[in-house]
Structure formats: C-alpha cells, structure tokens
Amino acid sequence: RLGVEQILRLMFTDEEDAVDYVKKQLTFILESFARDRIGETLHALGLLSPESFWVALENFADLEEVEDRHEIAVALEQMGASDALKLVKSLRKKEKDPVVDRALVRALGASGAKDKGTRKTLIKLARGEENEAMRASSAFAMGYLQRGDDVREVWFELLAGESPELAVAAASGAALARDELCI
Numbered sequence: 001r002l003g004v005e006q007i008l009r010l011m012f013t014d015e016e017d018a019v020d021y022v023k024k025q026l027t028f029i030l031e032s033f034a035r036d037r038i039g040e041t042l043h044a045l046g047l048l049s050p051e052s053f054w055v056a057l058e059n060f061a062d063l064e065e066v067e068d069r070h071e072i073a074v075a076l077e078q079m080g081a082s083d084a085l086k087l088v089k090s091l092r093k094k095e096k097d098p099v100v101d102r103a104l105v106r107a108l109g110a111s112g113a114k115d116k117g118t119r120k121t122l123i124k125l126a127r128g129e130e131n132e133a134m135r136a137s138s139a140f141a142m143g144y145l146q147r148g149d150d151v152r153e154v155w156f157e158l159l160a161g162e163s164p165e166l167a168v169a170a171a172s173g174a175a176l177a178r179d180e181l182c183i
Contacts (some may be wrong), residue, residue: 002016002024004091012169016052021154027095027120034173037049038060038063038065038066038071039065039067039071042057042060042068042072042075043074043075044114044143045057045075046062046071046074046075046076046077046078046079047078049079050079051079051080051081052081053079054075054076054079054081054083054084054087054111057072057075057076057084058087060072061087061090061091066097066099066100068101069091069095069097069100070097070099070100070103070137072089072091073100073103073104073106073107074085074103074107076088076091076107076110076111077103077106077107077109077110077111078110078133079110079111080110080111080113080144081111082109082111082112082113082114082115083111084111085108085111085115085118086110088104088108088111088112089108091104092104092108098133098134102133102134102137102162103137105122105125105134105137105138105141106137106141108121108122108132108141108143109122109138109142109143109144109145110141110144112144113144113145113146114146118145118172119148119150119151119161122138122141122142122145123138123142123150123151123154125137125138126138126139126142126154126158127154127157132163132165133165135158135166136165136166136168137169139154139155139166139169139170139172139173140169140173140176141173142154142173142174142177143172143173143174143175143176143177143179144177145177146178147177147179151173151177152174152179154170155170155173156177157172157173158170159171
C-alpha cells in the first residue's frame with residue numbers, strides 16, 4: 001500500500017500503469033473517506049501531472065459541487081491534452097455555471113488547439129453577443145490555437161474596441177501564443 005508521498009511521485013510519472021494506479025486510488029480515496037479533499041486533489045493533478053493524467057479526471061466529471069467542476073476544468077486546461085477534447089466538449093454541453101463554463105472554454109482552447117471546430121467555436125464566442133466575461137475567456141483561449149490571420153483579426157478588433165477587459169484578454173491571448181502582435 002502506497003502512502004501519499006509515493007502517490008504524489010506517481011502523479012509526475014507519464015506511464016500508463018502509473019496513470020491507471022492513481023486513477024483507481026484517487027477514486028477509492030476520494031469516494032470513501034476524503035470527500036473534502038477532492039478539490040485540492042484535482043488542483044494538484046492539474047498543476048503536477050503530465051497531460052496523460054486527464055483520464056483520471058473522467059471519473060469526477062459528474063461531481064455536483066461547482067468548485068470541484070471548476071477544478072476539473074482548470075486541470076483540463078493545464079494539462080492541455082488533445083485526447084481530452086471530447087470530454088471537455090461534453091462537460092461544456094451540460095455545464096450551467098457561467099464561471100465553470102468559462103474555464104471549460106479555456107480548456108477547450110488548450111485541448112483543441114489543432115481542431116478546426118474548436119477554432120470556429122472560440123472565434124464565434126469572442127465575437128459573439130455573449131457576456132463580456134465569456135468573450136474575454138474565448139479571446140484568451142485563442143492563444144492556445146495555431147497562429148492564423150483569423151485569430152489575429154479578432155484580437156485586433158478587441159484591442160481596438162471600447163472594453164478594457166476584452167483588450168486585456170486579447171493581449172493576453174496573443175502573449176500566450178507568443179504572437180508577433182505582442183512584439
């Protein structure tokens with residue numbers, strides 16, 4: 001039986017057996033006696049684990065607590081696993097909380113960086129009639145996408161607009177992409 005230190009060491013390992021072991025152990029630990037530690041654990045997974053650990057998050061996709069769902073979304077963004085794109089899309093479809101949805105939009109950008117559908121979705125959201133916070137999350141998430149004139153055009157529109165929040169999000173997305181716009 002492994003202790004917490006050994007499990008934490010496994011969380012840094014990009015091996016299929018390690019991912020499978022941690023997934024099983026976390027499920028048991030968190031469902032049995034450490035319910036109040038789920039958020040912290042999900043946060044640690046996002047910060048410490050390689051992208052292959054996104055599969056460990058699947059078991060927690062139906063958590064009821066908004067804070068836990070937010071931690072899952074943030075962890076998915078931090079991992080940026082392209083294999084997690086389907087999970088991110090499915091989580092977005094059923095998410096009701098706007099803060100979690102915005103975090104899922106950023107996870108969508110990170111996991112769908114090479115996906116044409118993701119590109120279209122983020123551009124549409126950034127230009128859309130959605131609230132400003134969603135537009136800002138989308139503008140930032142576009143920084144994960146492969147460079148392109150379509151993305152840069154949206155950033156320029158937001159930078160030239162009247163909203164300081166959207167201008168900051170556009171500049172931050174461009175910086176994340178290391179786009180020449182920032183030079």
